[in-house]
Amino acid sequence: MRPHEIDFSTFEGGIFTDLMPYQYGREVCAPAHAFGPARRSHYLFHYILSGSGVFTTISDEGERIDYPLHAHEGFLIFPTQITTYIADMADPWEYIWIEFDGVQVKSVLDNLGVSTVHPVYRAHDEAAREDMAASMRALLDERDASPFVLVADTYRFIDGFARSCTPYRAAQTGKLHGFYVDEALVYIDENYVADIGVEDIARHIGLNRSYFGKVFKEAMGVSPQQFLIGYRMEKAAELLKLSALSVAEVGRAVGYPNQLHFSRAFKNVHGVSPRAWRHAHAGSVSSGAEITPVSST
Known part of the structure; x- marks a missing residue:
């Protein structure tokens, strides 16, 4: 590929709730080539093959x-999130990217400590990093394959990302604290549909509630209660977007048997009611790489 050259495709294979790609591509940027400020509808990861920016x-x-x-x-x-990225003038970057989403994504990122505050990817495992990059290339090389092959490549990407990514919690907590938090995250992921609370999580990992709350907040930046509510509401948002379940059914699916309590919690997190959120996001599933650019690419 030569500057400025771009190769990309969009996923046309329907809806896969847990994890699916929306678009994927590769670009050799010209010196000082910029994109943004812009806002994305889904997660978008760029891996730099060469150069800088x-x-x-x-x-x-x-x-x-x-x-x-x-x-x-x-x-x-x-x-x-509104972001901008610009290639270096002397050594412009070439990168490969994937736009993706799904109900499993947030828990993976939370477990690694990757967030809007810590958005940079650096690898601690070169072999896993290469597995991740190979999966991203495969999406382009196999763009005419069946949707199941492309979704499988996306699962391999997220696996390589998770195995290779340097966790941001690693420098913040000791190994034992990290173990407790990991156990709590697994328990939440497996039981959020049930009527569990912070006391149940603390009991499961063998800590008293007060000490567990301190350890969890040091590692994750939020209290266990805030995380649990936010986790449930993110799952609810995905179900509202990707399923035809009623609001009451979505509430029950994320641990809220009372629709009024669910709607109140959802609005506290997302700022609008579940019905309003679903209406605002109608059609976003099949819209591909939906962006709101503020300047030219």
Whole structure:
């Protein structure tokens, strides 16, 4: 590929709730080529094959944060986050990307500590990193394959990403604390549909509630209760977008047998009622790489 050259495809294989790609591509950028500011509808990951550039985000406090990045590093854009990225003038980057989403994504990222505050990808396992990159290339090479093959490539991508990504919690907590938090995250993922609370999670991992809350917040940046509610509401948002379940059925599916309590919790997290959220996101499943650009690409 030659500068400025781009190769990409969109996924036309229907809806896969747990994990699915939306678009995937590869680009050799010209010097100082910029994209953004722009907002995405789904998660978008860029892996840098060669060269360098700068990824820029805006913090919740309105502060601009620049991340200079190089070959074998990457950056993850979160849904609705406004970002800009620009290729280096002297050594412009070439990257490969995948836009993806699904109900399993947030738990994977939460477990790694990857967030809008920590969006940079750096690998601690070279072999797993190469597995991830190979899966991203395969999506382009196999673009005419069946949807099941392409979704399988996406699962291999997320597996390689998770195995290779340097967890942000690693420097923040000891091994024992990390074990407790990992056990709590697994328990939440497996039981969020039931009527569980923080006391149940603490009891499951063998800690008293107070100490568990301290360990969890140090590692994850939020209290266990905040995380549990947010986790359930993210699952609910995906079900509202990707299924035809009624609001009451969605509530029961994420551990809220009372529809009123569910609607109130959902609005506290997302700012709108479940019905309003579903209406606002109607049609987004099949829209491919939906973006809201503020400047030209």
